Amino acid sequence: MERFKKGLGKTRLALKSKFNILFGSSELDQDFFDELEEILLSADVGVGATMKIVDSLREQLRLEKIKKRSAARELLKELLTGMLESDHQAVLSLAPSPPTVYLILGVNGVGKTTTIGKIAYRFIREGKKVLLAAGDTFRAAAIEQLEEWSRLTGADLVKHQSGGDPSAVIFDAMNAAVAREADLLICDTAGRLHTKANLLEEVKKIYRVMQKALPGAPHEVLLVLDATTGQNGLSQVKYFQETVPLTGLVLTKLDGTARGGIVVAIKDLTGVPLKLVGVGEKKEDLEVFQATEFVEALLV
Amino acid sequence: MLFGTLADKLQEVFRKLKGKGKLSEKDIDLALREIRLALLEADVNYKVVRDFVNTIRERALGAEVLKSLTPGQQVVKIVHEDLIELMGRKQSKLAPADHPPQAVMLVGLQGSGKTTTAAKLALFLKKGGHNPLLVAADVYRPAAIEQLEVLGKEAGIAVFSRGKDDPVNIGRLALKEAAREGNDYVILDTAGRLHIDAELMAELGNLKARLDPREILLVVDAMTGQDAVNAAGTFHEKLGLTGVILTKLDGDTRGGAALSVKAVTDRPIKFVGVGEKIEAFEPFHPDRMASRILGMGDVLSLIEKAQQVVDVEKSRTLEKKIREQALTLEDFLEQLQQIKQMGPLEDLLGMVPGFHQVGKQLKGLDLGEKQILKIEAVLSSMTLEERQRPGIINSSRKRRISAGSGTTVQDVNRLLKQFDQMKKLLKQANFMDKGRTRKPRGFFPFR
Numbered sequence: 217m218e219r220f221k222k223g224l225g226k227t228r229l230a231l232k233s234k235f236n237i238l239f240g241s242s243e244l245d246q247d248f249f250d251e252l253e254e255i256l257l258s259a260d261v262g263v264g265a266t267m268k269i270v271d272s273l274r275e276q277l278r279l280e281k282i283k284k285r286s287a288a289r290e291l292l293k294e295l296l297t298g299m300l301e302s303d304h305q306a307v308l309s310l311a312p313s314p315p316t317v318y319l320i321l322g323v324n325g326v327g328k329t330t331t332i333g334k335i336a337y338r339f340i341r342e343g344k345k346v347l348l349a350a351g352d353t354f355r356a357a358a359i360e361q362l363e364e365w366s367r368l369t370g371a372d373l374v375k376h377q378s379g380g381d382p383s384a385v386i387f388d389a390m391n392a393a394v395a396r397e398a399d400l401l402i403c404d405t406a407g408r409l410h411t412k413a414n415l416l417e418e419v420k421k422i423y424r425v426m427q428k429a430l431p432g433a434p435h436e437v438l439l440v441l442d443a444t445t446g447q448n449g450l451s452q453v454k455y456f457q458e459t460v461p462l463t464g465l466v467l468t469k470l471d472g473t474a475r476g477g478i479v480v481a482i483k484d485l486t487g488v489p490l491k492l493v494g495v496g497e498k499k500e501d502l503e504v505f506q507a508t509e510f511v512e513a514l515l516v
Numbered sequence: 517m518l519f520g521t522l523a524d525k526l527q528e529v530f531r532k533l534k535g536k537g538k539l540s541e542k543d544i545d546l547a548l549r550e551i552r553l554a555l556l557e558a559d560v561n562y563k564v565v566r567d568f569v570n571t572i573r574e575r576a577l578g579a580e581v582l583k584s585l586t587p588g589q590q591v592v593k594i595v596h597e598d599l600i601e602l603m604g605r606k607q608s609k610l611a612p613a614d615h616p617p618q619a620v621m622l623v624g625l626q627g628s629g630k631t632t633t634a635a636k637l638a639l640f641l642k643k644g645g646h647n648p649l650l651v652a653a654d655v656y657r658p659a660a661i662e663q664l665e666v667l668g669k670e671a672g673i674a675v676f677s678r679g680k681d682d683p684v685n686i687g688r689l690a691l692k693e694a695a696r697e698g699n700d701y702v703i704l705d706t707a708g709r710l711h712i713d714a715e716l717m718a719e720l721g722n723l724k725a726r727l728d729p730r731e732i733l734l735v736v737d738a739m740t741g742q743d744a745v746n747a748a749g750t751f752h753e754k755l756g757l758t759g760v761i762l763t764k765l766d767g768d769t770r771g772g773a774a775l776s777v778k779a780v781t782d783r784p785i786k787f788v789g790v791g792e793k794i795e796a797f798e799p800f801h802p803d804r805m806a807s808r809i810l811g812m813g814d815v816l817s818l819i820e821k822a823q824q825v826v827d828v829e830k831s832r833t834l835e836k837k838i839r840e841q842a843l844t845l846e847d848f849l850e851q852l853q854q855i856k857q858m859g860p861l862e863d864l865l866g867m868v869p870g871f872h873q874v875g876k877q878l879k880g881l882d883l884g885e886k887q888i889l890k891i892e893a894v895l896s897s898m899t900l901e902e903r904q905r906p907g908i909i910n911s912s913r914k915r916r917i918s919a920g921s922g923t924t925v926q927d928v929n930r931l932l933k934q935f936d937q938m939k940k941l942l943k944q945a946n947f948m949d950k951g952r953t954r955k956p957r958g959f960f961p962f963r
């Protein structure tokens with residue numbers, strides 16, 4: 217969690233001055249709500265979710281007869297945490313008996329391969345045997361990129377030729393995972409824009425193949441989202457969710473100045489929870505998402 | 517579709533405004549509120565939106581609107597003008613290679629698409645008669661060098677790489693090689709980095725100092741949200757950008773980042789990436805984009821695309837056939853194949869003026885590629901004679917056609933009926949054209 221906070225630290229600095237104004241000692245007036253709206257909008261929370269947050273905060277403040285800005289702060293934190301928290305407490309699901317299989321999806325350039333390397337490292341550190349499937353057969357040198365991650369983390373790799381059928385690679389990898397008694401198989405896929413119907417069909421096929429190869433698989437279908445993404449993030453989740461049932465999100469590049477506020481709108485509108493956050497380029501730069509800490513770090 | 521929803525929203529606002537003979541300050545404030553929300557939802561930075569709305573408000577409350585007989589139209593005109601202003605007035609080209617070899621640096625955040633863009637830009641220059649050299653200066657990301665090498669091979673462009681050497685050294689050696697080999701542009705693919713990473717930003721500063729590039733282009737993901745101003749602002753401050761390349765514009769992003777980046781750096785958007793293929797790369801036209809945002813269509817781009825694939829001789833024949841009302845299914849099939857060459861149908865329709873409204877009226881109309889494939893299959897399963905004389909298609913022929921194309925008799929019937937309707941429509945159009953009885957109901961400029 218330390219690194220996560222460090223990642224958010226830069227954000228925190230930028231926000232500190234603003235929130236001092238917002239949560240200072242002065243009275244609640246229209247300026248307060250305008251400022252709050254601006255802060256949420258500038259964090260990519262989006263117009264819809266921002267209005268909703270501001271309105272419910274206003275309503276609650278009225279009901280509880282709160283007149284001071286400082287007192288409004290705890291309420292806002294509660295509100296945001298409530299919006300982000302998920303009923304599913306277990307972070308990443310595991311198969312009742314190994315191998316556990318994860319499918320990683322996302323648009324181009326969000327950091328899928330890097331995220332896979334980081335997830336692999338987490339499990340290997342716990343003494344688990346991890347296998348990677350080089351399912352991005354489309355992008356130039358994507359297989360080599362995953363190969364480097366397998367060397368870096370000590371995970372095994374199953375690959376085919378570039379340009380091959382991703383479903384076939386993943387099918388082979390699933391058989392290999394059983395044969396080699398791996399604990400976890402993580403399947404990479406090519407980056408694809410959510411508006412390309414034919415590429416979403418390919419995802420459906422991959423999903424079907426996984427279900428057939430091993431009952432109960434995939435145990436997680438994670439959509440990787442770039443923290444710098446704006447309102448389009450919502451569209452990404454919606455389209456992918458219509459294609460295959462997503463089990464969670466991974467928010468990457470949170471070590472920059474972007475705050476990834478779109479996940480608030482995503483959780484609110486689609487219910488898909490954020491599970492992991494990426495906070496750097498190194499293999500250990502992946503943290504489990506926790507709503508309270510996320511909001512806390514945002515509002516310090 | 518790019519800017520789709522924004523265009524819809526703005527048009528709704530304009531429609532309301534245009535209906536009024538007189539505008540009060542309240543009317544304008546209401547419209548500006550809608551415009552503000554629409555721009556925010558399109559990811560335009562909130563500060564940029566605030567300035568934009570304030571400018572429009574000032575102008576809208578000025579004499580030019582209130583005295584006008586059509587105040588609503590005036591407001592629309594102001595929004596359109598200011599939008600073009602905000603996006604940059606005219607097309608901005610790459611600086612010429614006066615003193616070759618000339619370095620072009622591509623910089624940006626991780627995952628914005630620098631490596632792919634480098635190859636696309638090189639191919640674009642090669643097609644324009646230049647002799648570019650690609651340089652693999654991303655020594656950090658795993659397999660970035662291999663990626664550029666593969667793309668270079670695909671595009672038939674030389675790639676200079678020196679493993680994981682110091683990027684400044686690689687750049688220096690690349691310029692020497694380019695001088696030897698006679699390359700005019702030297703395109704550097706640098707590593708993706710966060711704008712707040714002081715060490716890596718200093719590395720770019722060194723590259724700039726040693727290579728003296730004429731162009732430093734920031735590669736920006738069109739899906740970027742509010743943070744676009746922070747990243748672009750810092751890159752510009754540290755390096756002095758000369759332009760911007762916007763990537764991944766082929767999705768459904770509303771692309772507000774384009775406006776934000778332009779506003780904060782005051783540097784032109786020079787190119788846009790519009791697909792995964794290496795050819796999917798175009799010069800950026802601000803005026804066309806502004807028209808597209810306002811739902812006025814992008815007819816110029818559409819014509820350009822059509823000119824690339826349409827055979828002039830064939831279109832003359834077709835035009836003649838339409839006039840003589842001798843259009844056959846054979847012509848229809850040919851047209852269909854030409855349209856397919858122009859790219860995804862949805863993108864094309866987005867360029868047609870007024871299509872946003874029309875599209876909503878035609879509910880249930882499936883314009884997907886699948887539908888076209890189906891029509892094409894049905895047409896291809898007909899004999900040449902059947903395509904030329906659809907009248908001879910009886911029920912037995914229909915059964916054969918549907919079996920051959922993997923469709924149903926109903927599908928065949930529907931196609932024949934649609935073709936009939938189309939012929940009738942064309943007949944009417946012909947009539948109108950000849951008689952000039954009515955003004956053509958064009959959508960331009962504001963509907």
